[in-house]
Amino acid sequence: MSKGIESIFKPYLQPKKAYEGGKGIPPSKDKKIYKLSSNENPLGQSPKATEALLKAAQNVHIYPDQTDIRLREALVKDFDHQLDADQFICGNSGSEIIDMILRAFINEGDEVIFSNPCFLPYSVFSRWYGAVQVDIPLLEPDYTLDLGGILNAIGPKTKIVFLTSPNNPTGTYIPRSVLDDFFHRIPNNILVVFDEVYRHFADASDYVTALPYVQKGLNIIGINSFSKTYGLAGQRIGYGYTTEKIAKYLRQIHKPFLLPLTSLEAGIGALEDRDFIQKTVETVHEGRKFLSEAFDQLGIVYWPSQANFFLIDPPLPEFEFTEILMEQGIMVRPVSQFGAPGKVRITIGDQEANEALVNALQKIKPQG
Numbered sequence: 001m002s003k004g005i006e007s008i009f010k011p012y013l014q015p016k017k018a019y020e021g022g023k024g025i026p027p028s029k030d031k032k033i034y035k036l037s038s039n040e041n042p043l044g045q046s047p048k049a050t051e052a053l054l055k056a057a058q059n060v061h062i063y064p065d066q067t068d069i070r071l072r073e074a075l076v077k078d079f080d081h082q083l084d085a086d087q088f089i090c091g092n093s094g095s096e097i098i099d100m101i102l103r104a105f106i107n108e109g110d111e112v113i114f115s116n117p118c119f120l121p122y123s124v125f126s127r128w129y130g131a132v133q134v135d136i137p138l139l140e141p142d143y144t145l146d147l148g149g150i151l152n153a154i155g156p157k158t159k160i161v162f163l164t165s166p167n168n169p170t171g172t173y174i175p176r177s178v179l180d181d182f183f184h185r186i187p188n189n190i191l192v193v194f195d196e197v198y199r200h201f202a203d204a205s206d207y208v209t210a211l212p213y214v215q216k217g218l219n220i221i222g223i224n225s226f227s228k229t230y231g232l233a234g235q236r237i238g239y240g241y242t243t244e245k246i247a248k249y250l251r252q253i254h255k256p257f258l259l260p261l262t263s264l265e266a267g268i269g270a271l272e273d274r275d276f277i278q279k280t281v282e283t284v285h286e287g288r289k290f291l292s293e294a295f296d297q298l299g300i301v302y303w304p305s306q307a308n309f310f311l312i313d314p315p316l317p318e319f320e321f322t323e324i325l326m327e328q329g330i331m332v333r334p335v336s337q338f339g340a341p342g343k344v345r346i347t348i349g350d351q352e353a354n355e356a357l358v359n360a361l362q363k364i365k366p367q368g
Contacts, residue, residue, distance in 0.1 A: 012108070012130045034356050036347040037333040038233070039168070039198075039309050042283055043350065045231030046276040052269030053235070056262045064261035071259065074268045075239060082211065086244045089251055090259060090267075094197050094225035094238035099125050101193055101221060101240070104250050105159050106131045113153055114162040115145060116339030117169055117311075119195060122162045132157065137339070143170040143303060143311075147178060151185055161186070164195040166202055169335040169345040171305030176208040183218055190219065191246070197225040197238075198307040200277065201284050207306060210241070217243055228308060229280055230270035235263040284308045287348035294358045309347045311340065315364060318342050328360040 068090035075088050091097045098121055106112065108130030114122040115138050123133050136149040150161060163182075165174040186192070194210040210222030221242040227233035237259070241247075259267075270276075288305060295302045301313035314321035318334040321344060325332055333345045348354065 010130065012127055031329045032356075033329050033331060034349060034353040035331045036349050036353060036357060037331040037345075039228060039307070039345075039347045040233050041228060041231035041280055042287070042308075042348065042353065043231065043276070043280055046270040046273040048273035048276070049230060049232055049266040049270035053262045053266040056265035060261055062261075063257055064259060064264055066256045068254070068259055068264070071237075071239070071264055071267050074271045075241070078271045079211070079241075082215065083241055084244065087214070087247050088239055088241050089247050089254065090237070090239040091254075092238070092258065092260075092263070093227065093236040094195070094223050094240075095121050095125075096236075097221075097223050097238045097240045098122070098193065098195075099128075100250060100253060101160070101191070102126055102129050102131070104253055105191060109157060110160075111155065111158040112160045112162065113150055113158060115150070115164075117143070117167075117335065117343075118162065118164055118339060119168045120338055126160075131159075134158075135339075138167070138170065138172070143167070143172045145174050145178060147182055151182075154187060154190060158190060160191050160193055162193050162195065165207070166196075166198040166305070166307040168195075168198070168307065169309070169333075169338045169340055169343070170303055170311050171307045171309060172303060173202055173204060173207050173306045175204075175206040177206065179208060179213070183213060183220075188219065192218075192220040193223060194220050195223045197223060197228055199224070200229040200281055201288075201308050202306040203285065204306055214242055219243070219246065221246065226267055226270060229277055230267075230273075231276075231280070232263075232266055232270060235260075235266050237263050237267045283350060284348050287351070287354050290351070290354055291346075291348060291357070294354075294361070298358075298361055300361065309345050311335070312344050312346060313342065314344050318344050321364070324364060325357075325360050328356075328363070330357050330360050 071090050072085040072088040076085050102125050106129040111132045111134050112126045113134045115136050134153050136146050136153055139146050196209050199209050210220050213220045221240045223240050226237040303311045322332055322334050335343050335345045
């Protein structure tokens with residue numbers, strides 16, 4: 001008897017728990033629902049992006065640009081000409097950039113290192129290519145990076161180290177001194193994937209992006225998204241920047257016509273909307289201050305955040321807590337799936353949403 005089709009299935013693609021994105025807003029006629037579960041922009045989307053998108057929508061019967069060069073040129077301007085267009089690579093979301101990197105660099109049996117709690121696609125996507133996953137957890141209680149643990153874990157099969165700053169779901173960041181030390185000690189054949197999609201919200205004096213390390217020619221790729229600051233989560237646009245050598249290599253697997261016309265134009269429009277970006281950042285900073293003070297008054301355990309969300313240790317079991325808030329019209333995100341069992345992530349909203357959250361929390365009675 002011949003073997004079934006299962007005989008040619010890749011063993012590392014056998015069904016496992018997949019990444020589950022945040023839920024959409026359920027229909028409700030009785031009350032307003034505040035979605036504080038997916039780290040979306042509290043102000044909506046950039047007006048200039050909307051204008052560009054609507055204009056492009058009149059021409060979706062034709063193919064978009066074959067390459068991403070116009071968006072890359074817009075990014076050069078956004079980065080104040082500190083990088084060249086050949087150092088950028090664009091895709092359908094920051095997640096796709098991560099997927100492209102893994103496809104380009106990982107063979108079955110290669111190792112990738114990440115640090116839980118972290119963005120789940122690092123492990124889910126790397127499994128698609130047969131990678132061996134090495135988890136060096138963040139150090140509790142402050143969720144700081146275990147620099148020594150990562151360096152000790154690097155072996156002959158290690159290809160990629162994932163770092164995130166600010167980190168999802170903890171909101172913590174990696175100080176510049178730690179990164180400087182890291183790059184002094186890491187072997188020069190290791191690629192560092194530096195996820196900085198929340199970089200606009202970071203205001204710590206020692207926060208740093210991948211930019212200065214790219215400018216030094218180090219093996220690092222900064223990952224960014226248009227889903228947060230620019231309010232274009234529904235358009236799925238992301239990009240990475242790195243050395244010209246690495247970008248040129250990655251571009252070998254960049255599909256033609258990859259970016260939809262509406263996404264391409266919306267992304268270019270969003271980069272020009274400096275006023276919207278500034279207003280978004282100010283709204284998040286004000287909300288971060290308001291909620292941290294409210295959490296202190298309510299006795300809610302939380303971690304100081306450099307992002308547009310907070311990780312909290314809820315006063316009730318995470319799913320019970322989530323359901324109680326949902327009954328009051330507040331959507332939040334349990335993050336056991338991200339490697340933080342029992343914790344909940346709460347997006348910073350506009351002032352109305354933040355006040356609704358605080359009012360809901362005041363009605364919850366802690367255990368004990």
